[in-house]
Amino acid sequence: MERSIRRFPAESRALGAGRSTIALAQASVLLFTPASHLFVPVGGTEAEAGIDCSSPVQAVSLYCLSGTADLQLLNLVLLALLLVVVSGILPRYTTVLHFWASLSLGQSVSLPDGGDAVSQVVTFFLVLACANDRRTWHWQRPGGEDRSGSLWQGLAWAGWWGVRLQVAYIYLDSAVAKLPVGPWSEGSATYYVARMENFGAAGLFADLFRWATGIPVIALLSTWGTILAELLIALLLLRRASRQVWAALISMTLHLLIILQIGIVSFGFIMVGAVLCAASRGIDAYAPQWARRLTGRPPAGRLATSP
Incomplete structure (x- = not known):
């Protein structure tokens, strides 16, 4: 454990990319959704704006601390804060603000999309994971000082493991929870999902997905392929660094297909960002090698030889 802690890259561009992806997804919700659609009475109550401030956790959100301030104005405040996080400036300190913004949205918005709960947990662990990141900007190369x-x-090491275990559990739980459900176990779930009235296929590729899922073999492969992809992501995130890269690639592919089929864009990018954070050690280690292969550049410290 001591060796693992000392070797842990506390200053990580991949972790920064994951943070920015999560924050950008959250910012898109505030940018494209008016406050009147985010805060509504729920549960048969007529509470104003549907904001509950009864628990100590809810009471520290921006929407509860601000009292009677205009909700749309508060959305703009959080939007500005999230854009600062996206920029990557002072990661050691903006992670605290990012967690508070995630808490404010997750605890106050009456109609969450699932990504809000994930972002609350992940950004909490990111506060720890970035505790030893002294860079001015998280896109910078890691500094040379040994800390x-x-x-x-x-x-930082414990926080990264928290992200890694939590994200792996989310995907494992999602895959296992599908197994006893009839449409998922029999391979027809994507057929029905594509045809749901309020949550089905939409956008430019709606007709294509409805047609494709109408073919039994494709419906079967896409249904069980989703379960298999989630299981692989969970298992690969807990493997050594090279396997973590594959978890990130599978996550990107899975959520891109979900976004193209049924939307839920912010949720998809929050999950991709969370996986990037969880797989950051592997990405940092192997991304330069992949970049050199794609560009044909020789390894660092080695001169290219002419034929």
Whole structure:
């Protein structure tokens, strides 16, 4: 464990990319959805704007602390805050603000899409994971100073493991929960999902997906393929670094297909961002190698030889 902590890359571009992806997805909700659609009475109550501030956790959200301030104005405040996070400036400190913004949205919005709950947990662990990141900007190369023996390094390592275990559990739970459900176990779930009235195929590719899922073999493969992809993501995230890269690629492919089929764009990008954070160690280690292969550049420190 001590060796693992010392070798952990506390300053990570991949982790920064995941943070920015999550924050950008959250910002898109505030940018394209008016407050009147996010805050509505639910549960048969007529509470104003549908905001509950009864619990201590809910009470610290921006919407509860601000009292009677205009909700659309508060949305703009959180939007500005999230865009600061997207920029990557001062990651060690903006992770705290990101967690507070995620908490404010997740605890106050009356009609969440599922990504809100994920972002609350992931951004909490990111506060720890970025505790030893002293860069001005999370797109910078890691600094040369050795701080691997500090207390902050241990907290960063623990925070990254928190993200890794939590995201792996989310995908494992999602896959296992589908198995006893009839349409999923018999391979017809994507057929019915594509034809749901309020949650089905939409957009440019709606007719294509409805046609494709009408073919039994494609419906079977896409249904069981979703379960298999979720299981692979969960298992690969817990493997060594090279396997984590494959988890990120599978997650991107899975959620891109879901976005093209039924939308839920913000949820998809939050999950992709969470996987990027969880797989950051593997991505940091192997992305340069893949980039050199794609561009044909020689490895660092080695001169290219002419034929």
